[in-house]
Amino acid sequence: MLLKYSPMYQAMHRLDDVLRQSAAYSPYGSEQLLACIALAKLASNQRLGIALDDLLKQSDWSAAKNSGLPSSAIKLLTNLFSTSNRMASEAAVKAFETIEKLSLELRDAPNSAWDVLPYISAADRKTSHSGEFFMAQPVVELMLDMLRGEQGSVWVPFDAGGQIAISAYRRGFHVNTASITGNTSLTAELLFCIETAGVSDERITSEVPRDGNGRPTVSADFVLAVPPTGGHSSSPSWQQWQSTDTGSYDRSEAWAVSELLQRARRRLIVLTSHTWLFSAGQEKRLRQELINSVSPSLESITTLPGGVFSFSNIATAIACFDASKQGAAIRMTNLAKEGDERNLSLLDLVDIGRKMTIGFDGENKISRMISVEEIRDAEYVLLPQRLLGRAMFNGGNTILLGDICTAVRPTTPYKGSDPLRVLELGIPQLRDAKWSAIGDAYPHEPKTINVKPGEKNDVFLRLDDILVSVKGSLGYARLVSSSYGVKAIRAVVSSSCIALRFDRSSQSTSMTPHYLLMYLRSAEGQEQIKSLQVGAAMPHISVQSLLNSVRIPIPTADEIASVHGDFEKLCSLEAQIESLAQDMGSISESRWFVKMA
Structure with missing residues (x-):
């Protein structure tokens, strides 16, 4: 250090x-x-x-x-x-x-x-040079640790700053720095110049062998890569590397995983954003292909918190593939959760998670083996926090949220000349985390929105709907009061929220909106909700994931009565606190006030 x-x-x-x-x-x-x-x-x-x-x-x-x-x-x-x-x-x-x-x-x-x-690569230099690309060095070392001390050749096809290549060289590997993008990095050249004092070394090469058609045939025992996030593989420099059976993948991360797997003789280690681990479309097709393969090579996925890249604070993940892997289960490790809960640095996280990530440690709440069947049940999502959360809360005496609720989604704003003007409820009504229902104290909310005349009644909020935030600030929840409804004050949900409408005809007839609200706002409920978070720039939760993943404990009649009692006590205490605050304000303002001229 x-x-x-x-x-x-x-x-x-x-x-x-x-x-x-x-x-x-x-x-x-x-x-x-x-x-x-x-x-x-x-x-x-x-x-x-x-x-x-x-x-x-x-x-x-x-x-x-x-x-x-x-x-x-x-x-x-x-x-x-x-x-x-x-x-x-x-x-x-x-x-x-x-x-x-x-x-x-x-x-x-x-x-x-x-x-x-x-x-x-230090964190305190990130704001100094925003146009440059560096990674947190402990993460680079973790990627190399995943090679488990084995010897062989290394190819680094995506390594903008040269950190992976120089770190692999220091560990004794023969390193090929041939770049798929075709770009050369002065930073990488200088790192090697400093390392070798300008002396050429046969362990470092950028050689690109080609077939009879001039297409690159580079391969290696180990391939380590950090492909660009959010890009496409449409440029000629990328296309010349593409094999005939990867044409269905043109987004950079999915393309890189699919293509590089064929060029890694023993292991592929890829550091990416979370996008390809949960997105629909071609990314989901790739995940299905990986999981349903006759000999699945995906060995582990480890999620890391933001701060790995110098140019962005996006959350990242390391995927490790092993061509000689035995068994189909995959090690899932969520170091991001550990970092959030304990406020640890990346260096501390890597030190804690190294043995878990490589599989030398046993299973615990942030790392365990996940079966192929569990991944299929989760619709092929490969986010560790999603899969670990499902395993933790997938008890026998529970029911899926989607089996007892339907989702009331935001409506599309109407731009015609004859709109119906209604109220919009969202984050402002949730942020203060009150227990009383929305509209009990202040029935008229200020924000309005235009909707289509003759809009279906189902889009308007009604008594006992539970407003839940699913974009930006996640997991806030609150009941809607009788002030709102088709025959009362009409209101719709904002674009950052949905409403959970309780289905009283569901198989769990003992469940109530108040019980459901109390569970969703509990530590366990919040853990389930936030495990579904995706998105780098704007955290959000898929409505379908919320309904199909969150499980609610089925209560007995006694538990329902007890939870309802707790809810009423919370509302009573909240009212007392507000009353006391008003009394305190009145006392403090009763003397020595400013006199107006």
């Missing part, structure tokens, strides 16, 4: 500050920063054949180029140290002093002292 008082940390921190003051500052600051470190490494290893100050005085960078420093990096350094750039001169002097000092301090130091990855 890079210590804050080590020469490397101090040098990089100083260079980060100095380079921002330069008129020659690159918009991708880490490239310029790494170019300075690479120059220091070449000088420290006496690869330049010329003193640093002489190199700068002569403005002749041929020695650096001959020593293995990439041409693009030399261009960045030339701009920084150009004698004609007077505005940059002060920053250049400070940068040179830092480079020279570092090269001397680490002259006889081991190669580990030159490790720059912990600094450039």
Whole structure:
């Protein structure tokens, strides 16, 4: 781990500050920063054949180029140290002093002292360079740990910043960095330059063997990849890699999983967003294909919290495939839940979850083996939190929410000239988490919406409907009072909510809306609801998932009476609190008020 008082940390921190003051500052600051470190490494290893100050005085960078420093990096350094750039001169002097000092301090130091990855991938640098791509280094190490110490060749087809490739190289693997996108990364080149002091190594290659038609045939024992999120595989650089039987997948993550599986001889490790694990369409077809395969190779899925990527806070997951896997069950691990509950850093999470993810630990609430049958029952969703939640609450004396309720969904706003204006109930009525029914205290809500004249009566809220938030703020719930209805004040649900309408003809005749509300707002009910969360930018819950996944304990008559008593007590206490608050306000405002002129 890079210590804050080590020469490397101090040098990089100083260079980060100095380079921002330069008129020659690159918009991708880490490239310029790494170019300075690479120059220091070449000088420290006496690869330049010329003193640093002489190199700068002569403005002749041929020695650096001959020593293995990439041409693009030399261009960045030339701009920084150009004698004609007077505005940059002060920053250049400070940068040179830092480079020279570092090269001397680490002259006889081991190669580990030159490790720059912990600094450039640190969480506190994310806002500094928003256009760059880095991953949290502990997650990269976890992906490599999933190879279980086995030896073999590694191909890294998607690795924008070069972190996976350099980390695999450090572990002794032969690494092919051939990119499917066709893009080259100066950051990756500089990382290898720093690692090897510009000396070429046969363990690093970017070779692309091709068949008779010129199509790439790259494969490896292990393939580790971080494909782009939300993209498509329609560009020519992608299409040349596509095999004939993957044409039905054109979204980047689904395409990558399907294609790379055929090129990984032993294991495929893919870090992605959650999208392909739950989305419908081609992603679901891929999941069905993986699960229903004669020899399923999907070994494990581990979900991580946001913060893995430098450019985004989206939640991520690691999928591990093993060609020699025995048995069909899949290890599902939800480290995101552990991080949320215990407020742990990614490094702590990886340390805790390493043995679980690899399968060396037993089963617990955040990690266990899930059977193929359970996945099929969950409609082929592969989100660990969804599957672990189903297993936890799938007791015998329970009933599916969809068996006792129907969903009242938002209606489409009407833009005609003769609208029916009605109220809209949603998050504002739920956010304060009151127990009294909506409309009991304030029957008239301010927000209105236009709906189609003659709209079906079923879309309007009525007594004992349960308003539930399913987008943005998840899991809020509250009953609707008798103030609303077709023959009372007409109201509909907002786009962020649905209403659960109790079906009194259901098989569980003992269930009541009040009991259901109390359960949904309990810790157990909230755990079930939030386990269904999907979506990176906007958290949301599928209505069908809510109805088909959440299970409600079937109560006895005594339990119903007891829960109803608790509900009435909560409402009474809430009313007392509001009354006391009003009394306190009246007392505090009864003296020394501002007199109006």
